[in-house]
Amino acid sequence: MFDTAFLDLPPLVSARGTVRLPGSKSISNRVLLLAGLAEGSTAVHDLLDSDDTRVMLAALEQLGCTLQRDGAVLHVTGLGGHLQARQAQLFLGNAGTAMRPLTAALAVLAATQGGAFELSGVPRMHERPIGDLVDALRALGCPVADLGQPGYPPLRVGDGAVHALHTARPIPVRGDVSSQFLTALLLALPLVSADGPVVIEVVGELISKPYIEITLNLLARFGITVQREGWQRFTIPQGSAYRSPGSIHVEGDASSASYFIALGAIAGTDAPVRIEGVGLDAIQGDIRFVEAAQAMGAQVSGGPGWLEVRRGAWPLKGITLDCNHIPDAAMTLAVMALYADGPTRLTNIASWRVKETDRIAAMATELRQLGATVTEGPDFIEVQPLHAWRAAHIHTYDDHRMAMCLSLAAFNPLAGGSVPVRIADPKCVAKTFPDYFEALFSLVEPLPGAVPVIAVDGPTASGKGTLAAELAERLGYHLLDSGALYRAAALAARAAGVALDDGAGVAQVAAAMALRFQGQQVWLDGRDISDELRLETTGALASQVSVHPAVRQALHDVQLSFARVPGLVADGRDMGTVVFPGAALKVFLTASADQRAERRYKQLISKGISANIDSLRADIRARDERDMNRSAAPLKPAEDAVLLDNSQLGIEESVQRCLGWWHERRPFGRLA
Numbered sequence: 001m002f003d004t005a006f007l008d009l010p011p012l013v014s015a016r017g018t019v020r021l022p023g024s025k026s027i028s029n030r031v032l033l034l035a036g037l038a039e040g041s042t043a044v045h046d047l048l049d050s051d052d053t054r055v056m057l058a059a060l061e062q063l064g065c066t067l068q069r070d071g072a073v074l075h076v077t078g079l080g081g082h083l084q085a086r087q088a089q090l091f092l093g094n095a096g097t098a099m100r101p102l103t104a105a106l107a108v109l110a111a112t113q114g115g116a117f118e119l120s121g122v123p124r125m126h127e128r129p130i131g132d133l134v135d136a137l138r139a140l141g142c143p144v145a146d147l148g149q150p151g152y153p154p155l156r157v158g159d160g161a162v163h164a165l166h167t168a169r170p171i172p173v174r175g176d177v178s179s180q181f182l183t184a185l186l187l188a189l190p191l192v193s194a195d196g197p198v199v200i201e202v203v204g205e206l207i208s209k210p211y212i213e214i215t216l217n218l219l220a221r222f223g224i225t226v227q228r229e230g231w232q233r234f235t236i237p238q239g240s241a242y243r244s245p246g247s248i249h250v251e252g253d254a255s256s257a258s259y260f261i262a263l264g265a266i267a268g269t270d271a272p273v274r275i276e277g278v279g280l281d282a283i284q285g286d287i288r289f290v291e292a293a294q295a296m297g298a299q300v301s302g303g304p305g306w307l308e309v310r311r312g313a314w315p316l317k318g319i320t321l322d323c324n325h326i327p328d329a330a331m332t333l334a335v336m337a338l339y340a341d342g343p344t345r346l347t348n349i350a351s352w353r354v355k356e357t358d359r360i361a362a363m364a365t366e367l368r369q370l371g372a373t374v375t376e377g378p379d380f381i382e383v384q385p386l387h388a389w390r391a392a393h394i395h396t397y398d399d400h401r402m403a404m405c406l407s408l409a410a411f412n413p414l415a416g417g418s419v420p421v422r423i424a425d426p427k428c429v430a431k432t433f434p435d436y437f438e439a440l441f442s443l444v445e446p447l448p449g450a451v452p453v454i455a456v457d458g459p460t461a462s463g464k465g466t467l468a469a470e471l472a473e474r475l476g477y478h479l480l481d482s483g484a485l486y487r488a489a490a491l492a493a494r495a496a497g498v499a500l501d502d503g504a505g506v507a508q509v510a511a512a513m514a515l516r517f518q519g520q521q522v523w524l525d526g527r528d529i530s531d532e533l534r535l536e537t538t539g540a541l542a543s544q545v546s547v548h549p550a551v552r553q554a555l556h557d558v559q560l561s562f563a564r565v566p567g568l569v570a571d572g573r574d575m576g577t578v579v580f581p582g583a584a585l586k587v588f589l590t591a592s593a594d595q596r597a598e599r600r601y602k603q604l605i606s607k608g609i610s611a612n613i614d615s616l617r618a619d620i621r622a623r624d625e626r627d628m629n630r631s632a633a634p635l636k637p638a639e640d641a642v643l644l645d646n647s648q649l650g651i652e653e654s655v656q657r658c659l660g661w662w663h664e665r666r667p668f669g670r671l672a
């Protein structure tokens with residue numbers, strides 16, 4: 001997951017390959033609650049690991065369910081309908097799929113068995129309506145207290161006493177704000193069906209019906225067959241009881257599939273994008289996004305558990321679509337609309353306004369940032385195709401779908417643009433798809449030359465490695481420690497018995513090295529050389545082999561291969577002058593030889609390695625001398641490098657200076 005303040009996507013031009021989707025959020029949290037209420041143990045396979053499922057799991061544990069992990073399988077031992085904890089304070093983040101069903105289930109359990117539970121979330125959760133569900137629970141006879149603004153979480157359900165519930169008469173619930181209220185009642189009311197059938201009557205037009213289909217489907221898997229009369233009346237048979245199916249598999253997330261279906265439709269030009277984990281047999285309503293994408297021109301094939309998508313019509317075709325049946329996935333259509341031949345109008349999407357954010361307003365605002373013309377109304381959005389793209393800093397409103405949808409704007413070179421896209425707070429995708437950006441990057445190709453590179457060059461012990469690693473961390477970029485390649489080449493040559501002054505021999509060894517990097521660890525031909533690599537003596541050997549043009553040539557392409565989406569920070573001696581002459585920012589980092597010797601001394605001592613400051617100073621001077629005066633790619637600032645003498649600067653100050661220069665060079669305008 002990219003835990004950075006923002007993530008810059010370079011302009012992208014094509015996509016191909018396979019993505020395996022994480023489990024569906026809707027299914028995961030329903031399955032968890034059902035398994036938590038059922039008697040016995042349920043083995044849950046392919047459960048989504050995300051913010052929303054984590055809050056549900058934490059709540060189940062607080063309520064007394066036993067959770068045991070066995071590799072990718074989670075075993076949930078349920079309550080069998082009997083409260084173990086009589087009181088708890090449950091924090092449910094921004095997970096509507098946890099807040100609504102747990103409110104209903106705990107309200108009926110607390111009322112019938114005696115208990116009191118408080119349910120709260122993040123501030124946005126406290127702005128998301130739950131009043132219609134609360135009204136239905138109160139009509140049933142459950143005590144529910146507003147702990148904040150009436151009609152919104154936080155809530156307290158139950159008052160510790162036992163209450164008789166009015167299950168003999170139909171329980172009304174509104175269906176036109178969120179289908180989760182009906183889902184919540186359907187999941188909870190089997191708990192109170194012992195004395196007779198329980199009837200739920202939907203008031204108003206039910207929205208998002210496919211989500212109710214998922215609920216009914218999963219209830220059936222847990223032994224409860226709800227009788228349905230149209231979409232207005234649902235009857236839970238008398239004596240319904242949750243029976244664990246023993247084992248259950250969570251389908252891949254069909255809403256998450258929408259980003260990769262769109263990816264194939266936009267950028268799957270010479271090969272398809274293959275999606276695994278969800279297929280045409282999916283029980284999730286958002287699988288019908290496939291039809292919408294086809295209407296816009298996508299070529300889709302599929303089977304059980306898989307889809308393949310490639311570009312069909314181009315530009316895409318503008319459409320007008322009632323999106324009530326695919327409320328979440330429909331957001332993706334709004335970004336596909338930028339690549340269409342005419343306007344796209346998405347209607348019947350009023351529910352967008354009460355999701356993680358007001359998604360109609362947020363989508364309109366951010367598409368306009370890109371330069372698009374957008375019209376919005378209470379329950380629709382209309383987007384015009386975009387030709388004059390602007391580099392935009394996309395705000396994501398703590399809404400995972402905003403981040404994932406808007407990432408598709410990075411394909412603007414396919415529609416006349418060539419601008420990067422900045423996604424603010426990329427970690428918001430953790431709600432449903434923590435590795436979304438990693439998955440996206442594994443499939444895409446950038447516009448040639450568009451991967452941004454920051455080059456950090458300078459003499460030994462100036463702090464290049466420290467600075468480069470910090471910059472890479474904060475920008476979410478890859479990191480190239482080019483010195484490590486020269487160090488490894490020197491070690492490989494020595495191990496092979498090749499003299500360090502034999503340029504051709506060392507080059508041959510360097511070209512054949514099998515190097516593997518993982519965090520701080522480095523393996524050379526299967527041998528862990530991490531510690532040996534960092535020795536001062538190894539640095540001196542590296543300095544010797546690096547004078548040979550043939551060695552530098554042998555390592556050239558390896559270094560270039562580090563420049564991958566989303567970007568690279570490279571440190572060394574010739575990053576800005578030779579390897580990445582087109583780097584967007586070149587920093588030449590220096591500090592006085594005395595300072596550097598002192599830093600190196602402290603560095604070695606802190607690692608428990610004995611050192612002598614005078615000999616370190618002499619070594620540093622010798623290394624500077626050799627690195628600066630060799631004929632091949634000598635150490636010197638590139639003409640367009642920014643000089644940074646950090647003799648009197650701390651690490652953070654150096655990082656901030658470089659980030660400041662970086663922001664000046666990026667086309668996004670303001671910093672926040």
Ligand SMILES: Nc1ncnc2c1ncn2[C@@H]1O[C@H](COP(=O)(O)OP(=O)(O)OP(=O)(O)O)[C@@H](O)[C@H]1O
Pocket residue numbers: 458459460461462463464465466467483539599600602603646649650651654
């Ligand atoms: N601005 C700074 N102020 C104080 N100490 C620093 C600063 N920058 C780096 N250091 C410290 O100096 C030491 C050397 O830094 P680092 O290893 O990053 O240098 P380097 O230039 O990459 O060296 P080499 O080229 O030998 O790999 C580290 O212990 C690091 O924490």
Ligand SMILES: Nc1ccn([C@H]2C[C@H](O)[C@@H](COP(=O)(O)O)O2)c(=O)n1
Pocket residue numbers: 460461482483484486487539542543546547571572573574575623627
């Ligand atoms: N781009 C580079 C990187 C390193 N070298 C040589 C010269 C250095 O003295 C030696 C070790 O580098 P370090 O790990 O200390 O950064 O490798 C080079 O010539 N070009």
